[in-house]
Amino acid sequence: MTFSDYLDIHPDVEDAIKDKKPIVALESTIISHGMPYPKNVETALMVEETVRSNGAIPATIAIINGRIKVGLTDEEIEFLATNEEIKKVSRRDLAITIAQKQSGSTTVASTMIIANFAKIVVFATGGIGGVHRGGENTLDISADLEELANTNVCVVCAGAKAILDLSLTLEYLETKGVPVIGYKTSELPAFYSSESGFDVDYKIDSTLEIAEILKTKWNLSIDGGVLVTNPIPVGFELDTSIMNEAINQAIVEADNENITGKKITPFLLSKVNEITEGKSLDANIKLIQNNADLASKIALHYSKLE
Ligand code: PSU
Ligand code: MN
Secondary structure (H helix, E strand, O other), X not given: OOHHHHEEEOHHHHHHHHOOOOEEEEOOHHHHHHOOOOHHHHHHHHHHHHHHHOOOEEEEEEEEOOEEEEOOOHHHHHHHHHOOOOEEEOHHHHHHHHHOOOOEEEOHHHHHHHHHHOOOOEEEOOOOOOEEOOHHHHOOEOHHHHHHHHOOOEEEEOEOOOOEOHHHHHHXXXXXXXXXXXXXXXXXXXXXXXOOOOEOOEEEOOHHHHHHHHHHHHHOOOOOOEEEEOOOOOOOOOOHXXXXXXXXXXXXXXXXXXXXXXHXXXXXXXXXXXXXXXXXXXXXXXXXXXHHHHHHHHHHHHHHHO
């Protein structure tokens, strides 16, 4: 058996693959563990619509009853959004979830693995995992970074949240040879804010140029991903000092409650949302839409270069 024996591709995505139409992969951890119901469903559907309105086809990825799904029905999205039992599935969890015929939402790492198999090269998300604060002692480094090092997918995100150590995250990406591109910015965006104080490697203002860079990288057989960081739209940024305070408070609570491992990111996200009374959630939704929009434009150019 091979990968395809475990895979169900949605008919719309299947057609797009056949016709070499642009496709944008979307992750599902954000649906099950990144946002509360019903905003999670509304956002997942809205993001798919954003991709379609750009002339690309959305492929939201998840594991349902042991089957790898590339492209979900609205019912499957609802299922992932409402079922408390859905596991957060990163690289290490994939085989177990599938063998045990369970359901799981995919992180950036596992979404990249599946997208790559389906030959989908552009993927939009909110924020990637990275090196956590204190990661030099805890070794809490997201498998997302290792996947970016190895797997040929372009990930469009709004940078990473300040729940992470952004400086160590950039160092790790550099060591692993992952290009970090700022779309119309020379500064790494910090998710809720367009500024982090850290520079990206390259500022690129054109989606065609980004597509050409992807093409060139993989033509040269330089395997691994490319990270495109896209600042939150103007007017939707949150106040940095308020956010930092919320994040610090959330980290203290996580420490007090001994939250570690895969639980830490979802815990911090929901705490920050609680502390900011939903303001962080509104910003989160806006930036994901913005990333889906940019990813679609890159995918459109890339499909014409093929
Ligand atoms: N960062 C966010 N929102 C998210 C995640 C990260 O701002 O929903 C999710 C993504 O699916 C990401 C995962 O791939 O958390 C990283 O988890 P970990 O740090 O356990 O690898
Ligand atoms: Mn971790």
